[in-house]
Amino acid sequence: MPGLEIPTWDxxxxxxxxxxxxxxxxxxxxxxxxxxxxxxxLMNLLVGGESNAQ
Amino acid sequence: MLNSLLDGLGALGTSPEMIALFVGFGLVVGVLFGFFGMGGSFLVTPALLMLDYPAPVAVGSGMAFVFGTAVIATLKHHDLGQVDYKLGAIMITGTTIGIEAGRASVYYLESLGLAGGIISVAYVVLLGGVGAMVTRDALNSDGGDGIDHEASDRDLDEYEIPEIAKTIQQTVRIPPMVTLRGDVRVSAWVITAVAFATGLLSGFLGVGGGFIRMPAMIYAIGVPVPVAVGTDLFEIVFSGGLGSYLYGQGGGVNLGIVAPLLFGSALGARIGSAATAVVDADGIKIYFGGMLLIGSIAVGIGEIGSYTGNPTLELLGLVLVIGAAVVVAFAILYTTVSSLRQTRRQGATAAD
Structure with missing residues (x-):
């Protein structure tokens, strides 16, 4: 296969x-x-109040 | 010392504005990846091409980004026991050869000065094709279709093997035959062929190839969906790592691009993944298909602008591809917060 090469350590x-x-x-x-x-x-801030939606 | 090290890795060549853009774009891509379980990564390479990065840098950095994202996702799926290491090992062999063939093609085309154009055309076809498929699927969906990265808790034996996979398993019986998780028995050559084809695509376009490999594993090999998802991610860690290493040797991986993209996408993926617990993906899938279609048009417009030397068209292409991703990501976030607020209101009303 043209260009096929084994990776060398670098x-x-x-x-x-x-x-x-x-x-x-x-x-x-x-x-x-x-x-x-x-x-x-963050959940309280976004949804507002106490949330147990998760 | 640290400066010379960072400079050598390409981390100091990126302006603060570009770093901010990459963090923001990474966040958007992460939300899409976390929510849909696929697709975000193949927006990165065309965006980099449109930002005038050379093709090997756009593809190499795109692949390094895919590698980092896959590491994070695999850590999560490893805990869920959804990785078939035997299947992964065979896939890695085929994919490695495919990636190298794809990468060699990119450098060959680059030497002819054709890489940017041909990769962009391949993206137009790919994004257009996948976009049309997802949109059609979303329009015809009864809610049960699609590949879910947040796979359900069903036993692996309960997953039905698609008819086409059964036919392949019965007709292609070239030894050695291997038994996979979920009691699937298939020729190692089928796995290798699937791996090579998807590796070629990965190496050529700098994408993880998951959006092709997962359906291929499910429909051509017949593995259960959760195993296809977990094994795919495990494999991308290796294929993406090797691909990034090979591109890195040629100077194709720019840490100044990859690090901020990953920084944003790791956070976005958490948000997108959490959103799947709240929002029904089918409702938004049509936007995702539309986003891919717009992406393909944007890449096409950008290429026309590049060939005709029209910077306005190039800018329009870039704005379209990033804009479409941003709109869908915001749609997900907006729908998630709205759903949470509605759930809370309903909870409060019920309590009253």
Whole structure:
């Protein structure tokens, strides 16, 4: 197949992809924590008063 | 030291205005992905193309964004036990070869100076085709159709295998045969063929390929819907990671684009996913189909503007593609808040 190549080790590219992977994990954990902390407050703000619609 | 490292990763080349635009666009794309379970990611590459990024950067950064989004979604689905690792391993092999073939095609076309045009035309056909299919499906829907990322709690054995999958399972019996979750028995070659075809699309367009791979897994391989969803996400982590790595080696992944997009989309996906518990997706599906159709027209207009050197048409294309996504995302948020308020009012009236 023309142009088919085996990926070679490149530390800079590995760091780049590793950074994206790390960001994804941090965002998953971070936003999860923020949702638990501020979720009920935001729901009250948006829907108004006590809400158990979730 | 940190500056040179970030600069090397491309993180310092993006202006604050562009970072704000990417966070906002990521938020919109995330809401769409979280709500519909598909589709948001393939708005990113055409938008980057219209912002005059070179084709390898638009496709490579689009793929790196898909990789990050898939990592987040897989973490969630892993806990639900909806991943078939055997199916995933075979799919990864076929997809890897397909992605590499697709990526090589992009660089070959780029060397001929044709990549931007051909990728845009492929997007027009793809977005138009999927948009028309989703719109038709939404118009004919009785409420039970479609692929739901928030798969139900039914046992895997209770899912009926589509007729076409049964026919394929009975006719293509080339060894080795493999048994998958949900007691599905199929030739490894069928899985590899599906994987290669969708990998080719992924590598060429920089999309996760889930909107083609999931129906292919359900209709060609015959796996239950929740397993198709979970395995698809697991696979995108690998295929997207490898694709991003290959594009990254050629300088095609720009962290200044991917990081803010991911920052916005991770939040948007949580909001969109939570909205599925409140709003019926079928009501909004028609807007989603319409958004894809507008997207295909926008890419077409942008390309005409690019060829004729008309910046107004290019801008119109960009405004249309982002505008359509923003309108649908706001429709989801508005409907969600309205539904919550209505539920609360009904609850209060009942209490009185």
């Amino acid at each position: 530390p800079e590219t590995a760091l780049l992809i590793g950074t994206i992977l790390l960001e994804a994990i941090v965002l998953y954990v971070g936003y999860g924590g923020l949702e638990r902390l501020f979720g009920p407050y």
